Amino acid sequence: xxxxxxxxxxxxxxxxxxxxxxxxxxxxxxxxxxxxxxxxxxxxxxxxxxxxxxxxxxxxxxxxxxxxxxxxxxxxxxxxxxxxxxxxxxxxxxxxxxxxxxxxxxxxxxxxxxxxxxxxxxxxxxxxxxxxxxxxxxxxxxxxxxxxxxxxxxxxxxxxxxxxxxxxxxxxxxxxxxxxxxxxxxxxxxxxxxxxxxxxxxxxxxxxxxxxxxxxxxxxxxxxxxxxxxxxxxxxxxxxxxxxxxxxxxxxxxxxxxxxxxxxxxxxxxxxxxxxxxxxxxxxxxxxxxxxxxxxxxxxxxxxxxxxxxxxxxxxxxxxxxxxxxxxxxxxxxxxxxxxxxx
Ligand code: HEM
Numbered sequence: 595x596x597x598x599x600x601x602x603x604x605x606x607x608x609x610x611x612x613x614x615x616x617x618x619x620x621x622x623x624x625x626x627x628x629x630x631x632x633x634x635x636x637x638x639x640x641x642x643x644x645x646x647x648x649x650x651x652x653x654x655x656x657x658x659x660x661x662x663x664x665x666x667x668x669x670x671x672x673x674x675x676x677x678x679x680x681x682x683x684x685x686x687x688x689x690x691x692x693x694x695x696x697x698x699x700x701x702x703x704x705x706x707x708x709x710x711x712x713x714x715x716x717x718x719x720x721x722x723x724x725x726x727x728x729x730x731x732x733x734x735x736x737x738x739x740x741x742x743x744x745x746x747x748x749x750x751x752x753x754x755x756x757x758x759x760x761x762x763x764x765x766x767x768x769x770x771x772x773x774x775x776x777x778x779x780x781x782x783x784x785x786x787x788x789x790x791x792x793x794x795x796x797x798x799x800x801x802x803x804x805x806x807x808x809x810x811x812x813x814x815x816x817x818x819x820x821x822x823x824x825x826x827x828x829x830x831x832x833x834x835x836x837x838x839x840x841x842x843x844x845x846x847x848x849x850x851x852x853x854x855x856x857x858x859x860x861x862x863x864x865x866x867x868x869x870x871x872x873x874x875x876x877x878x879x880x881x882x883x884x885x886x887x888x889x890x891x892x893x894x895x896x897x898x899x900x901x902x903x904x905x906x907x908x909x910x911x912x913x914x915x916x917x918x919x920x921x922x923x924x925x926x927x928x929x930x931x932x933x934x935x936x937x
Pocket of ligand 1: 717726729730731733734781784788792818819823824826827830831835877880881883884885891892893894895
């Protein structure tokens with residue numbers, strides 16, 4: 595039975611609903627301003643005194659992507675963010691975290707096989723460490739704030755409530771904006787500082803083919819940085835780092851001479867999100883191997899020095915270079931054996 599009072603318009607008899615102007619519609623259906631919204635949705639440019647591009651367009655026009663229904667471009671972006679980037683990006687990070695947790699649980703950290711010699715060798719100069727830690731701290735602020743902004747509503751909002759979560763994300767968004775430029779500048783310094791020792795060398799392919807010898811008794815010999823570190827340097831620091839920084843500067847509208855339309859921001863947002871998720875996934879591995887995963891690696895980055903035994907077991911070709919004086923002399927600083935050697 596048809597509900598009383600609801601009259602279904604007969605398409606053949608309807609008085610041109612689809613083509614009515616706002617005035618015409620107001621006469622037959624006072625208060626119904628659907629024609630105006632139809633114009634707005636079709637991308638009609640109205641008057642605005644704001645100088646910003648597209649300020650006269652209330653919403654983006656409808657578009658039809660191949661294989662999908664007619665949709666508003668802003669809504670299409672929202673669908674991509676909520677139904678692709680968030681679930682698949684979140685799943686990627688959980689899988690990577692789970693994989694490293696499982697690896698640590700089953701294999702533990704890579705321990706030193708020999709006894710510490712007590713002879714310490716400078717692995718990172720104070721300048722290298724400052725560049726690395728400035729970059730690492732900025733990266734951590736960016737990663738934490740970015741992850742809370744993207745995924746926080748699923749795991750923090752239910753616990754904190756809207757007011758606290760609102761303040762937290764407001765604070766983190768500003769922290770993100772301040773840490774961004776610090777990361778950008780320190781990333782360039784890190785790239786310039788470490789590029790020479792990350793250039794491809796003989797033995798890198800062999801190292802990769804053997805997985806660095808991780809599952810055997812001895813690591814495959816390598817120079818100052820092994821092929822795994824070089825992959826992280828080129829794919830993670832150089833390529834992803836520069837894309838993340840470039841798209842971040844675009845999102846802050848810091849690249850001069852560009853017209854920042856909504857569609858520009860939507861594309862840039864997607865590039866920023868995807869590259870960030872991949873970079874965070876990669877750096878979970880870097881941070882794991884630099885801390886829990888490899889005994890003695892963190893001490894090298896913290897104090898600048900590693901024990902000679904550590905150098906021989908992880909970077910034997912580099913140790914040979916240091917001993918033969920083929921790398922700058924200040925890298926090597928023999929110290930008297932000490933009973934409390936930090937490895
Ligand atoms: C956030 C925490 C981080 C920790 C705990 C950490 C830890 C370490 C450690 C222990 C090393 C020394 C490895 C060795 O002696 O071979 C290292 C090297 C390095 N790290 Fe980090 N790192 C962090 C973040 C970052 C970030 C954000 C970047 C750059 C985007 C970065 C770039 C590098 C580079 C370029 C090297 C030199 C090795 C290479 O070129 O492959 N690190 N890190």
